[in-house]
Amino acid sequence: MSSRIHKLHGQIDTVIAYLSPFLQLANCHMVEFLTDDHWNTLLPCKLREYLDRCDLNDAVEQFWRFAEGKYTDDNELSKWVQETRNHCLAVDNEYCLSTDQLQEHIRLWGGDERSEVRISEFMNSKKSYEVQTMSRLVASLSTACKSTHCVEAGGGRGHLLVALSLAYHLPSLTIDCDERTLASARKRVNIIQKQWHAIAKRIKDGNEESILGSFNSDLHRFAMNFITNDTDLVEIVREKFPEHSHSDVKLLLTGLHTCGNLGPASLRLFVRSPQTSALLTVPCCYHLLTEDVDEMIFDVFQRDYGDSKWGQGFPMSERLRGYNLGRNARMLAAQSMDRVVHNRQLPDKSLLYRALLQVIIKKHLPNLPVTEGKLKGISSKCQDFNEYFKMADSLLKLGLESLPETYLTDMHTNMDCQWKKIVLFYLVRLCLAQIIENVILSDRLLYLFENGFLKSYLVKLFDPVLSPRCHSIVAVR
Incomplete structure (x- = not known):
C-alpha cells in the first residue's frame, strides 16, 4: 500500500472518530431547537454548563477571538473551537496544497505558468475573482497534461471557459443540462467577446496591462x-468540434462549483476515461449529494431525491463504504465559518421565531405537516414575534388566530434567554461545518488514490471569506 494512501487512511479515521459522536448535533434542525430541547440534549455537558454561566455578548466576543486563533483564555469554549479547528482541512504540503504549491507541482510535471487575467464586467466581484484565480491554474495544468480541449461540467453561464478560450486560446466546451441557461450563456459570451479588449486585463507582477492581439471567438462552444457516470465526453467533444474529429483528443475536465452529485460524477468520468488527462474541479451543494441515510435517525426533513444515473454521491471510497453523514450535516458543511467570523455575523431572529412557532404547532396541531418554503423571508417583514405568528398563521392556514393574546405574551417571557441559547448553539454547531467538508473532500481524494491516481490533491484555491467553497480537487493521469 502506498504510504500516501496509508497516511490518508489514518487522517480520515482520526477525523471520523472525532466527528461521529457529534453527528446528531450536526443533523439537528433549528426548527426543533425548543421542542426537542437541543440545548440540553445535544451540546457537550461541560461546554453547555460553561455557556450557561456566560453573558451572551461576552460569550460571542470570546467566540470571535477563538475562531481567529486568539486563544487568550483556557475555558470550555476555547477548547471546543481549538479541537474542531484541528480537524479541519489545512494546507499541509501532503494532501492539501496552496495555489503556489500547485503551480510548483505543475512545473515539475512539465507545465508552464500562465499569468492571471481579470475580467471586469459581466460578472459579479466574487465570480470575477474565482475565474481570475482558477482559469490561470487550469490553463497552466493543460500545458502539463498536454490537453487538446477543456471540458466544463455543469458550466452554467460559461464564465470560466470564456476566459480559457479568449485569454489562453484553449478549445473549450461548456456542458450543461438546461437549454435556457445555455441560451443565456451564449448571448453573454458573445457580448464578452465583443468587449474583450476593453474589459480584460492581464496581470503581471501585480500590475494590469491590456491584452493585445486577436483571438478566435469560435474556440468556446x-x-x-445531462452528465452521468456513463457520459462519453470524448464523443461530445468530437461532435461539437467536428474539425478535430480525426485528431487525438485529450481532455482536461473542470468545473467551477460542480453541484451535488455532479462532483462525484466528474471524478468517476476522469477515472474511467483514458482520454481525460487531468481534472480540476471545485465542488459545492453537498446537501444535494445522494447518500444511503436512515432518515429516521438523522434527518426529519429527508426526502427521496436519489437518482440511479449518478451513483452514490457519498461516500465514494471503499474505505468509507457504509458510513453516513446525513443531509443536515452535509447542508451544514456548506456554511462558511470563515465568512461568519469575518463579518461577525449572528443568526437571524427568524431562527428564534420559527422555533417558538414550532412550540405552538406541536401543542395545538401536533400532526400538521409544515411546508418550510412558505415561511421564507417573512421575519424581515415583522417587528416582533406577534407579527411573525399572525403572518405565519395566515400563510400556513393554521387556524390559530383565536389564541388569546396572553398566550403569545407568555411566549415572550423567556425570549432573551432562548435567544442567547440559539445564538451560542448556532455558533458552536457551526464549528463542525468544515470538519464535515473535510470528510467529504478527503473521501473523494481517497477514491482517486484507490483507483491508482496518486498525483491527486486537494487545493485551497480561493479565499474562504470571498468564496466559501474554496477547495478544489486536482488529479493528473
Missing part, C-alpha cells in the same frame, strides 16, 4: 447534456 456549448453542449446540452
